[in-house]
Amino acid sequence: MSDTPVCGCIGGAAVKKNSVSIAIAFVVFGALGAAGARADELTAAPALFITSPTNWRPWTGVYVGANGGYGWINSAVSYNANDPAAQAGTCGGGKGGGSCIPQSFYHFAGGFGGGQLGYNFQINSLWVNGIEADYQGANLSGQGFSAFRLGYSATTGANTNMTVNQSVNSFGTVRLRMGALPINSLILYGTGGLAFGEVNTNLNSLSGRAGTLSSGGFSYTCAAAGTTCFSGSSSKTMVGWTLGGGGEFALTNYLSLKGEVLYVDLGSYNATVAATNAGGGKPASFTASLAPVGFVVGRGGLNFRF
Numbered sequence: 001m002s003d004t005p006v007c008g009c010i011g012g013a014a015v016k017k018n019s020v021s022i023a024i025a026f027v028v029f030g031a032l033g034a035a036g037a038r039a040d041e042l043t044a045a046p047a048l049f050i051t052s053p054t055n056w057r058p059w060t061g062v063y064v065g066a067n068g069g070y071g072w073i074n075s076a077v078s079y080n081a082n083d084p085a086a087q088a089g090t091c092g093g094g095k096g097g098g099s100c101i102p103q104s105f106y107h108f109a110g111g112f113g114g115g116q117l118g119y120n121f122q123i124n125s126l127w128v129n130g131i132e133a134d135y136q137g138a139n140l141s142g143q144g145f146s147a148f149r150l151g152y153s154a155t156t157g158a159n160t161n162m163t164v165n166q167s168v169n170s171f172g173t174v175r176l177r178m179g180a181l182p183i184n185s186l187i188l189y190g191t192g193g194l195a196f197g198e199v200n201t202n203l204n205s206l207s208g209r210a211g212t213l214s215s216g217g218f219s220y221t222c223a224a225a226g227t228t229c230f231s232g233s234s235s236k237t238m239v240g241w242t243l244g245g246g247g248e249f250a251l252t253n254y255l256s257l258k259g260e261v262l263y264v265d266l267g268s269y270n271a272t273v274a275a276t277n278a279g280g281g282k283p284a285s286f287t288a289s290l291a292p293v294g295f296v297v298g299r300g301g302l303n304f305r306f
Helices: 003-050 084-089
Strands: 061-081 104-122 127-150 158-183 186-206 211-215 218-222 228-250 255-265 269-275 285-290 294-305
Touching: 061 127, 061 158, 061 255, 084 211, 084 218, 104 158, 104 294, 127 186, 158 228, 158 255, 158 285, 186 255, 186 269, 186 285, 218 228, 218 269, 228 285, 228 294
Parallel strands: none
Antiparallel strands: 061 104, 061 285, 061 294, 104 127, 127 158, 158 186, 186 228, 211 218, 228 255, 228 269, 255 294, 269 285
């Protein structure tokens, strides 16, 4: 009888010990599982944040486009005699009865259209730089008149006009662009660089009446009233600078709408207005000093980005 209680006690203790061990194991494995789940959450969240898409529209790349607009400015031309006969027939006065040719002011304006090619480099979500070249066919023109008296040797001065016709038939620019992005689909930029253009000028003076004047080996002979007495022309490609600013709005990932205002300065130049009939001597002439060919350009256009 003494063996039975002892064995029962020992067996009960063993059962209790095993139960406690199993419970501890469940607690430990549960804690490890929870810790592993938290670790997975901690590693997944930063990785998801780092690899999420950037919330701005990429502007980097090559683009081509078309544009059109209008250009305008006020211009001027002044005249100076190149020889004794031209001087005597105008500012020399006296026997010839002439008067100086006054400076002429005129408006210079017209439309144009062309294309552009450029490249943008987006630095980050706030800044975009680039370079752009464009070329335009143009019809910018202006005309000025200077009323004066042209003197003759045997008669008093006759009323006449010196007329200037000036035009820009084409122009282009090569510019840097520096822009900011107030929103991811809009660039506001400043721009500047090289400008060039084909400038044509035609000048002529119609006779007020028939007559002639000679002095110092130079002379001019004018036919009947209304015929050309002096004329001259100039056609050249001029190089200067441009500066301005604008904005470009992305309609889609590939198509954008732009608008800008530029000032284009091609520089100043001179043209010669010479007698059409020298009457046996050297042709008398005047120098026409034209104001800088500078004009404001307002234009809009479309760009396609590759």
